[in-house]
Amino acid sequence: MFDTLSDRLGGILDKLKRRGALTEADVGEAMREVRRALIEADVALDVVRSFTDRVKNRAVGVEVIKSVTPGQMVVKIVHDELVATLGSDADPIDLNAPAPVPILMVGLQGSGKTTSTAKIAKRLTERGKRKVLMASLDTRRPAAMEQLATLGKQVEVATLPIVAGQSAVQIAKRAIEAAKLGGYDVVMLDTAGRVTLDEALMAEVAEVKAATGPHEVLLVADSLTGQDAVNTAKAFDGRVGLTGIVLTRADGDGRGGAALSMRAVTGKPIKLLGTGEKMDALEDFDPHRVAGRILG
Numbered sequence: 525m526f527d528t529l530s531d532r533l534g535g536i537l538d539k540l541k542r543r544g545a546l547t548e549a550d551v552g553e554a555m556r557e558v559r560r561a562l563i564e565a566d567v568a569l570d571v572v573r574s575f576t577d578r579v580k581n582r583a584v585g586v587e588v589i590k591s592v593t594p595g596q597m598v599v600k601i602v603h604d605e606l607v608a609t610l611g612s613d614a615d616p617i618d619l620n621a622p623a624p625v626p627i628l629m630v631g632l633q634g635s636g637k638t639t640s641t642a643k644i645a646k647r648l649t650e651r652g653k654r655k656v657l658m659a660s661l662d663t664r665r666p667a668a669m670e671q672l673a674t675l676g677k678q679v680e681v682a683t684l685p686i687v688a689g690q691s692a693v694q695i696a697k698r699a700i701e702a703a704k705l706g707g708y709d710v711v712m713l714d715t716a717g718r719v720t721l722d723e724a725l726m727a728e729v730a731e732v733k734a735a736t737g738p739h740e741v742l743l744v745a746d747s748l749t750g751q752d753a754v755n756t757a758k759a760f761d762g763r764v765g766l767t768g769i770v771l772t773r774a775d776g777d778g779r780g781g782a783a784l785s786m787r788a789v790t791g792k793p794i795k796l797l798g799t800g801e802k803m804d805a806l807e808d809f810d811p812h813r814v815a816g817r818i819l820g
């Protein structure tokens with residue numbers, strides 16, 4: 525996802541590294557190019573502006589340690605500020621609550637919500653040794669319920685039996701009851717997606733949240749949709765309240781803008797990256813590693 529941005533930033537910063545003493549003009553010129561590269565990568569304008577301002581303020585008048593050149597210092601500052609923009613530390617899914625811990629999965633249709641639900645369930649089962657129950661709350665699309673059941677079989681995670689005619693809230697409550705009775709550690713609720721952000725979707729998700737008190741509310745957003753993904757996150761956070769974000773299609777040729785803007789715009793951490801269609805194509809989002817990948 526960061527290939528183009530990585531090439532651009534690498535080129536700009538390499539020029540700085542080759543010089544001995546840097547002038548303010550050198551840094552200014554490099555920051556103008558960094559700014560252009562970030563805008564082309566579809567990073568939100570406010571985020572670009574505050575990022576380049578922070579780098580410039582720190583770079584000008586920086587004490588250069590003897591062992592590195594001023595150019596290398598600037599590269600280090602850019603790296604540190606990228607890490608800060610991305611959220612500083614990895615922020616894994618938090619299961620620190622009484623079992624069964626409810627996790628609510630929300631997002632637009634096609635974002636990869638159902639796939640991510642099954643991927644996370646698989647990971648919690650295998651690596652976390654947790655007993656997980658998944659339930660689809662998509663009452664309007666029987667195919668979505670079937671899809672979760674099929675994925676559940678594939679990853680060997682239990683899914684709540686489908687009962688026709690129940691509302692999303694009724695299914696969610698039944699899932700939590702079943703999880704209690706069955707001694708499950710985690711219950712994952714896959715809410716219905718819609719093609720667009722509409723009030724009916726938000727109201728239903730808010731109602732399910734109020735009825736179940738989830739410990740995590742994870743938005744699944746498609747990184748290929750760039751700033752739209754960020755706006756979706758802002759809308760869901762404002763209406764429902766999120767605890768984190770799963771950014772999918774990080775394996776695609778997205779320009780990286782969504783990943784870079786998400787934390788700064790919403791204040792919510794990206795917790796996981798979807799990196800493919802396979803059930804184990806899921807990575808922890810580690811700001812240090814991602815910043816390293818961007819700078820090459």
Ligand code: GDP
Pocket residue numbers: 631632633634635636637638639640717771772773774775776797798799800801805
């Ligand atoms: P939902 O409507 O949000 O539940 O979306 P789905 O989970 O059904 O996913 C839609 C499509 O995107 C499916 O074909 C998935 O295999 C695919 N998909 C989901 N996550 C990823 C990802 O991280 N990378 C890629 N390449 N495809 C993904």
